[in-house]
Amino acid sequence: MTSTLVNPLRKGLVSSRITDPCSIVFFGASGDLTKRMLMPALWNLRLADILPEHYGIVGFSRSQFSDDEFRDAMHEAIDEFSRTGPAKDPLWSDFAKHVSYVSGKFDDPASFATLREALERNDRELGTGGNRLFYLSTPPSVFAAIVEQLDAAGLGPRDNKTGWSRIIVEKPFGTDLDSARALQAEVSKVFDEKLIYRIDHYLGKEPVQDIMALRFANVIFEPIWNRRYVDSVQITAAETVGVEQRGGYYDNAGALRDMIQNHVMNLLALVAMEPPVASDADSIRDEKYKVLRAVRPIEANRVTLDAARGQYDAGSIGGKPVPGYREEPDVRPDSNTETYAAVKLWIDNWRWADVPFYLRSGKRLGHKNSEIAIRFRSLPHRLFGEAGDALDNNVLVMKIQPEEGISLRFNAKVPGPKMHIRSVSMDFNYGTGFGVVSAPAYERLIGDAMRGDATLFTRWDAVETAWQIVMPILDRWLNTIDESFPNYSAGSQGPPSSDRMLAMDDREWRKI
Amino acid sequence: MNLESSTVAASLDAIRAELSRTKLSTSTLNFIVWIDDPNRRDWILERAAKLSRKHPSFTLVLDNTGADGGSATVTTCPRDPESHFTVQGEQVRIDASRFGAEALVEYVTALCPSGVPTLLWWSGIRESSRPAFEALLPLSDTLLVDSSGAVRDESALRLVADFHRARPTVVLRDLAWMRLSPWQDMIANFFDNPALLNELYTIRKLYITSGSASEALYLGGWLASRLGWTASGRDAFTDAQGKEISFSRTIDGEIRRVHSICLDSDTSWYHGEVTEDPTVVSIWVEGDHAREVRLFPLPAIDTASLIERAILEQGPDEMFETSLRTVGTLLG
Secondary structure, three states, X not given: OHHXXXXXXXXXXXXXXXXXXXXXXXXXXXXXXXXXXXXXXXXXHHHOOOOOOOEEEEEEEOOOOOHHHHHHHHHHHHHXXXXXXXXXXXXXXXXXXXXXXXXXXXXXXXXXXXXXXXXXXXXXXXXXXXOEEEEEOOOHHHHHHHHHHHHHOOOOHHHOOOOOEEEEEEOOOOOOHHHHHHXXXXXXXXXXXXXXXXXXXXXXXXXXXXXXXXXXXXXXXXXXXXXXXXXXXXXXXXXXXXXXXXXXXXXXXXXXXHHHHHHHHHHHHHHHOOOOOOOOHHHHHHHHHHHHHOEOOOOHHHHHHHEEEEOEXXXXXXXXXXXXXXHOOOOOOOOXXXXXXXXXXXXXOOXXXXXXXXXXXXXXXXXXXXXXXXXXXXXXXXXXXXXXXXOOOXXXXXXXXXXXXXXXXXXXEOXXXXXXXXXXXXXXXXXXXXXXXXXXXXXXXXXXXXXXXXXXXXXXXXXXXXHHHHHHHHHHHHHOOOOOOOOEEOOEOOOHXXXXXXXXXXXXXXXX | OEEOOOOHHHHHHHHXXXXXXXXXXXXXXXXXXXXXXXXXXXXXXXXXXXXXXXXXXEEEEEEOOOOOOOOEEEEXXXXXXXXXXXXXXXXXXXXXXXXXXXXXXXXXHHHOOOOOOEEEEEOOOOHHHHHHHHHHHHHOOEEEEOOOOOOOOOHHHHHHHHHHHHOOOOOEEEHXXXXXXXXXXXXXXXXXXXXXXXXXXXXXXXXXXXXXXXXXXXXXXXXXXXXXXXXXXXXXXXXXXXOEEEEEEEEOOOOOOEEEEEEEOOOEEEEEEEOOOOOEEEEEEEEOOOEEEEEEEOOOOOHHHHHHHHHHOOOOOHHHHHHHHHHHHHHO
């Protein structure tokens, strides 16, 4: 950093390149996430000249690969999954020189000794300076073992005398409150909280980051962002895909743990939090934690009223027939796992008292659609409009995927001699608004972790609080069989029980 | 849609009627494009259309090549039925050869939405276009030119330098300069190591091969402005100690591209050269500070991306203007 400040040629130049040299280790490197997301993300960071000048990439998993075989496999993965197309020479050959592989077991000291040798070789030959970023893209069941072995092999921060050691942990962080606390206890023995980067790729999406910009970089929204003007908030994370090859994992997780506890809860925190005192990581995360703490605990006897679950049956998506959940590979034929979860939450603070927050997430729904919809209160007095005109409530929609942007619905006069009112929509789309395509979330988040910027990662106190919020529902659902399963068709809007939950409040879900 | 109208008012009415068939939901800029070079017409239209498709903008192409046959063409982007969002990039192309400067001003003021930045992309090469330029310039917030767009020699850059000297308050962008940012970053990277900083002050020769003169002159002007060199003739600089730095330029290869650079210091040679992949540069150092070959990608150098950057970076660009003044001195 110092060198770039004193180099006179740097004055006025804008460079996104990460300054710290670094080795990044992918645990679970033969897995799907590494192939589809992580390695293409690193390749694109290289293409955009964002990776530091001195970098090394080490894959670690149980599969047997030589360095060259692993490089070939990653080349194929990039060719197939990178947003920028196939990797070409000469840059690929140069990139490949920075990639190596260690075959080993996650609880085997000898494997970690080999890893240590690989990282020290990177320091010597690639100039990575002792900086290490460990990425745990493995099943959560081996997180603790990996951390323990890292420490035992002298790869933890305590033994790193020349650089830094950070760890990225994929979600889910635990499978319930107790397991999350146990995992945290293990990880925090080795890594301080400031060195732990709990990744939630939703937070790396541009529209999610824009929630704060919309709220705190504009003067017009914050005055109405409260119970006086807001009727309700709906947060939706709807997918058209089923469990694909993840049936074994998903059948032990379900929508509540897989989506609501992390992705959707993070969206809730961003949309409901108070303005942070500064834009640094901890100021923002302080406010997210505070608002999650204000979420009213759901009492056990309210779970059936304030939460709804569903499981998809066979149906059709985009005109193509798809199987039901219980017919998916690695799913128990009598599975009680929910593929759809909806929750009504209340935030007990001055800003949000009496404003319901409706959260839902599901698989095999009619459309892929993630959004936050702020529905404003009705007009206090109806001045305009013919008898047949419907005066819709104003709605501000923050679209997260697949479209990325903001839409505001308001009422306008239909041209003509009479005062007919109709609801119209004012739209802003990221791709067209700024002429740039948003980089995939993993590119942003891996780059941030290399820079040491934890703003878009989840802190332990928020993770713990999110588990506390969902535990009453989880306990209830784990201990009661839902005889109605499967209770929604693939390609539909979700189970009727979810609609009834809102109907009890005289409201309805936005169409997915 | 092609609209044939004999008067400005009639054609404005026809254009407005056509535009009203879709609604502009979000607008981020007005983009006025002037063309009078038939050889570059298609190239410019293609890039203007690309930008128009990507941005919710109003693009007004003033085509003075005479190729439009006296008509006005209105292109609107309809709402995509599959998408909730609208991609809005309305474009109106007018045969400017039929109208004088006053009529062009009328088109611009009548059609361009107010309250958003207006960018004028001037690609004119004819002296007869001068009145139009003078009329359109006050209506724009930023003037965008491309001094290596059509010519390999330094003639266009000389005009740009003279213009900036005469009107320093106009917010000016040159695509030829904007294409150089990856090269500037790459050259700076040679000297990020603090141990090599002194090398910067012992540079004695500068060699640049580029497809057109602007790139080499801008890179030389940039280095001079950063390192305190002053131009001494067309092919040399003098540093603060009065020592000469020779500046050798070769025009070769694809126009609008830098192909290689070499900085000779007292002890080492710092090289950068485009590889067989035109988006990748290999760099290496010979001599006392020898370093083996490394590769640098050259991201985002397509014209549409550069225009986007010109839109997003508002206000004067101090580094560009300082370098341009040095180039002006170099050209004499």
